[in-house]
Amino acid sequence: MMQAASLALAGGGFGIAGGAHAAIADDPWGRAQDITRRLSKPLKFREQDFPITQFGAKPCKVVQVKGWISHDDQEMIGTHAPGSFDCYPAIAAAIAACHKAGGGRVVIPAGNWFVAGPMVLLSNVHVHLKKGANVLFSNQPTDYAKYGEFDCGKKGRLVISRWQSNDCLNFASMVYAYGADNIALTGEDWTSILSGQGGIPFNGKDGDCWWTWKGKNRTINPASQANTPGYKEGQLTQRVPNPLNPMSLKDVAPHLTEEERLHIQGEGDRWRADEQYLPALSEAGVPLAQRVFGLGHMLRPPMIQLIGCTNVLLEGYHVKDTPFWQHHPVHCRNLVIRNVHCNSKGPNSDGFDPEACDTVLVEGCTFDTGDDCIAIKAGKDLDTQYGPSQNIVIQKCIMQSGHGAVTLGSEMAGGIQNVYAQDLVFENIHWATDPLNTAIRLKTNMNRGGYLKNFYVRNVKIPHGVQTSPSFYASLPGSPIESRTVATAAGAVVTFDCDYTPTADTVRTRPPVVQNVQISNVTVGNVEVKKGDKKGQKASCFQAIVILGPVASDYNGPQPMPTVVPVLDVTISDCDFGTPVNTEQPWFLYNVKGLKLNRVKIGGKEYNTTLSA
Numbered sequence: 001m002m003q004a005a006s007l008a009l010a011g012g013g014f015g016i017a018g019g020a021h022a023a024i025a026d027d028p029w030g031r032a033q034d035i036t037r038r039l040s041k042p043l044k045f046r047e048q049d050f051p052i053t054q055f056g057a058k059p060c061k062v063v064q065v066k067g068w069i070s071h072d073d074q075e076m077i078g079t080h081a082p083g084s085f086d087c088y089p090a091i092a093a094a095i096a097a098c099h100k101a102g103g104g105r106v107v108i109p110a111g112n113w114f115v116a117g118p119m120v121l122l123s124n125v126h127v128h129l130k131k132g133a134n135v136l137f138s139n140q141p142t143d144y145a146k147y148g149e150f151d152c153g154k155k156g157r158l159v160i161s162r163w164q165s166n167d168c169l170n171f172a173s174m175v176y177a178y179g180a181d182n183i184a185l186t187g188e189d190w191t192s193i194l195s196g197q198g199g200i201p202f203n204g205k206d207g208d209c210w211w212t213w214k215g216k217n218r219t220i221n222p223a224s225q226a227n228t229p230g231y232k233e234g235q236l237t238q239r240v241p242n243p244l245n246p247m248s249l250k251d252v253a254p255h256l257t258e259e260e261r262l263h264i265q266g267e268g269d270r271w272r273a274d275e276q277y278l279p280a281l282s283e284a285g286v287p288l289a290q291r292v293f294g295l296g297h298m299l300r301p302p303m304i305q306l307i308g309c310t311n312v313l314l315e316g317y318h319v320k321d322t323p324f325w326q327h328h329p330v331h332c333r334n335l336v337i338r339n340v341h342c343n344s345k346g347p348n349s350d351g352f353d354p355e356a357c358d359t360v361l362v363e364g365c366t367f368d369t370g371d372d373c374i375a376i377k378a379g380k381d382l383d384t385q386y387g388p389s390q391n392i393v394i395q396k397c398i399m400q401s402g403h404g405a406v407t408l409g410s411e412m413a414g415g416i417q418n419v420y421a422q423d424l425v426f427e428n429i430h431w432a433t434d435p436l437n438t439a440i441r442l443k444t445n446m447n448r449g450g451y452l453k454n455f456y457v458r459n460v461k462i463p464h465g466v467q468t469s470p471s472f473y474a475s476l477p478g479s480p481i482e483s484r485t486v487a488t489a490a491g492a493v494v495t496f497d498c499d500y501t502p503t504a505d506t507v508r509t510r511p512p513v514v515q516n517v518q519i520s521n522v523t524v525g526n527v528e529v530k531k532g533d534k535k536g537q538k539a540s541c542f543q544a545i546v547i548l549g550p551v552a553s554d555y556n557g558p559q560p561m562p563t564v565v566p567v568l569d570v571t572i573s574d575c576d577f578g579t580p581v582n583t584e585q586p587w588f589l590y591n592v593k594g595l596k597l598n599r600v601k602i603g604g605k606e607y608n609t610t611l612s613a
Helices: 008-012 028-039 088-100 210-214 258-265 274-283
Strands: 049-051 062-068 074-080 104-108 111-115 125-129 133-137 157-163 166-170 175-178 181-187 193-195 304-307 310-315 318-320 327-330 333-338 341-344 358-363 366-369 374-376 389-395 404-409 416-426 438-443 451-462 492-497 513-524 543-548 567-576 587-590 595-602 605-611
Touching: 028 333, 028 358, 028 389, 028 416, 028 451, 049 088, 088 104, 088 125, 157 175, 157 304, 166 274, 258 274, 374 389, 404 416, 404 451, 438 451, 438 513, 492 513, 492 567, 543 567
Parallel strands: 049 104, 104 125, 111 133, 125 181, 133 193, 175 304, 181 310, 193 318, 304 327, 310 333, 318 341, 333 358, 341 366, 358 389, 374 404, 389 416, 404 438, 416 451, 438 492, 451 513, 492 543, 513 567, 543 587, 567 595
Antiparallel strands: 062 074, 157 166, 595 605
C-alpha cells in the first residue's frame, strides 16, 4: 500500500516559485549579466568533512565486460567486479551525519566505489569527489526501487519523480534530491567520475541494458544513432503495450466521459505502452499517488534528478553512460552547472534538462550526448503546476554529438521565457560519423503547446557544420506537411519545429506560441559531404533555416478551435551559415510571419529581407 506521506509538492506546487521577470527588450544581455552576477556568489557550507571511508565505504575492483558505448557501438568497458562491496549504506550514513551536524562536505576519495542505490542529497550537504574518484552506480533497476519513501508493493519502494515532464512514482535516480536547499555536487576535475553504466548488460555478459528499454528508433533517415542497444523485435520496451497497464482508462479514471476517454486513449492499444500511459494519466487528471511505475515498467530514471530545490551547485565532475537524461532539475531556483563533462551517447542521453526552473546558469560545460545537449523543459499535458522555465543563461560551453545543441522543448506546456545563450562553440568533432543534428532548436506541437518568449542567441561558432543530410518525422493524415519532406529532425542550423512528432500524442488541443527570438553572429563552417548526390563537395548543413510553425490541421479538440498564430518576431542577423547541400532551397518556412534576415550569408550570398509563409 502507498504510504500516507504527503504528495503535495508534486500535486500543486510549493512556495519557492519566483515571479517571471519581463525581458528588458532594449538590453537583454544586461539582464543575462544580472543573472550571471547573482549566481556567481558561492554557496556556503560548514567547514567539516565527512569522508565516506569513515562510515564503512570500501573500494571495489574493476573488470572488463563487453558493453554498449552508444546507440550503435560496443567495446570492452570497465565495471565493478561481481560481489563488490556496496557503498550505498556508507554514503547514505555520511550524508545523514553531515546534514544532522548542520552541513559540511561529504568526501568521496580517489578509487573505484560501487554504489547499489541512490545518493540522496540533503540540505546544506556538499558531496565532493576527489581527483580519481570513480563512482560506479549499480546497473540493476531493482537497486533503485529499494529505498524510496513510497512502498508500492511489487513495483518497489519508489520516489516522486518526473519522466519526460509528467509526474509519477518511479525508480530513484542515481543522484536524487527533493525539496533540499543549499546543496552541491562537485568534482576536483574530470577524473572525478559518476558512471550510470547505462550500456552494461544487466547480466554482465550480454542482452538487455538500461538503454534497451528505449525501443525502436523513430527518426526517419537518421545519419547515426539508428539502433537501440540490445533491442530485439517484439520485446517489452517503453513503446510496447505493457500488460501491467489497464485495458481501459475507466479502471483508473472512472470520472471521464466515454468521449473524453476515447480522445485520450486514441486508436488501438498503443496508449498502454508506458511512455504513452503516463501522459494519458496526466490528461485524465489521475493524481500522482495512482501514477505508479517502477518494477515491471520501462521508464528509465534520469541520472541526476533534483526536484523543488533551491541554491544548487553542480560543478567540475564527469558524468557518463547515464540510463536516461543526465541532469534533470525540476522546479529548482538559483541553480548553477559549471565545468561539467556531460558524456553519454545512449538513447535519450540529454546532457542538461532544466524543467520549470527559475534563475539558472550553465557555464563552461562540455556536452557529448546521444540526444539534445541542453533541452529546456516546462511540463507536459496537464502537469504544468510549476509554471515556466525562465531566466536561464547558457555561456562558454562546447557541444559535440547530439540532436540539438541548445534546444527548447519539446515538453514546454508551462512555457519558456527569458533564455540567453552566448559565446558557445558547437564543435561537432564527430561530424563524419555521429554529427550534431541541428544547432539551435525549438520543438513543440499541438499537445506540448506552451510558449517561447524572449530567446536570445549570440556569438556561436560551428566549425564543422551540422548534419548535411535531412532527417524527418512522420506527419498526421490530412496535414499540409507531407511526411518525409521537411528536415525538422536533422539537417538545419536553426530549426523551429512546432509540429514535432505529431503522431506521438493523441490529445492535440494546445497551439504553441513562439515570439521574440533574436539570433546573431553565428558562423558555420563547411565539411566534406560523405553521402548522397553531393558526396565529396563541401557543405555546412542540408538547409540553413527550417521554421515549421503550428499546423492547424493537427488540432483534434472541441470547437471552436483556439487561435493558431504563426511564429512571430524572429530576427537573424550578422550570420554566415556556410553552404547548404540544398542550395536551391536554403530555407523552409511554414506559418511564419515577419522573419527578418539582416546581413545573413548563405552559400556566399548575403540576404537582407523579411520573409513570411
